[in-house]
Amino acid sequence: MKRFVPTIDSGSRSPDAIFADLEEAFRSPWRHRMVEIADLIAGLRAEANLLRWFIAKVARRKEWPKLTGAQSFTLFSSETMLARINLWFPLSADASDSYRRYLSIEELHNHDFDFFTTCLFGPGYVSTFWQDHEFHETRRVGDKIALTDRETHRLEGNDVWFVAASTDFHSQHAPSSFSVTLNILPNWLERPTTIQYVLDEGHSIKTVIDSGLPPIDLAA
Numbered sequence: 001m002k003r004f005v006p007t008i009d010s011g012s013r014s015p016d017a018i019f020a021d022l023e024e025a026f027r028s029p030w031r032h033r034m035v036e037i038a039d040l041i042a043g044l045r046a047e048a049n050l051l052r053w054f055i056a057k058v059a060r061r062k063e064w065p066k067l068t069g070a071q072s073f074t075l076f077s078s079e080t081m082l083a084r085i086n087l088w089f090p091l092s093a094d095a096s097d098s099y100r101r102y103l104s105i106e107e108l109h110n111h112d113f114d115f116f117t118t119c120l121f122g123p124g125y126v127s128t129f130w131q132d133h134e135f136h137e138t139r140r141v142g143d144k145i146a147l148t149d150r151e152t153h154r155l156e157g158n159d160v161w162f163v164a165a166s167t168d169f170h171s172q173h174a175p176s177s178f179s180v181t182l183n184i185l186p187n188w189l190e191r192p193t194t195i196q197y198v199l200d201e202g203h204s205i206k207t208v209i210d211s212g213l214p215p216i217d218l219a220a
């Protein structure tokens with residue numbers, strides 16, 4: 001995971017203009033432009049703007065609900081980019097295990113896509129990251145993965161994280177109160193693999209997900 005902390009948060013540009021700039025960036029060798037991309041994403045954090053845009057451009061056009069995960073709603077998609085919001089709820093003590101799994105809470109997993117993320121509303125979640133330096137897509141249930149580089153961060157403030165496909169494993173912990181995050185997936189139709197893994201506490205694979213294209217299962 002790469003962490004960016006943009007200093008700008010103007011909120012003065014429309015989401016349409018920022019999405020257009022992001023699309024342009026993702027048509028280029030964008031991995032060399034991550035600081036610029038993180039600044040653009042920070043500009044989307046004016047959540048009133050973005051939520052108004054969502055209602056006007058998506059919900060009112062009867063595209064609702066366009067789920068791309070258990071609690072994920074697509075804001076915008078094109079060939080070069082997908083933007084979605086994720087709703088995160090605090091867990092009560094008696095929440096069922098299936099409900100927790102449904103919301104991808106305390107589930108150690110990777111993704112078959114790269115994404116940037118930032119918190120739009122609420123305290124955000126704490127996430128634990130691990131690295132899998134030897135990712136390959138032929139593993140089976142029960143195989144143990146030698147994860148390294150454990151680190152824990154809170155997604156808050158102007159933080160913009162970049163989470164790499166396949167090699168970045170992570171587990172989100174439930175937020176203390178309702179939070180909304182934004183995911184930006186660059187070139188989401190051109191994934192290097194369609195395989196994702198969900199691991200148990202001992203880092204053995206408990207579920208292999210072959211998402212195919214384009215469905216996206218786990219929240220990010």
Ligand SMILES: [Fe+2]
Nearest residue numbers: 170218219220
């Ligand atoms: Fe995730």
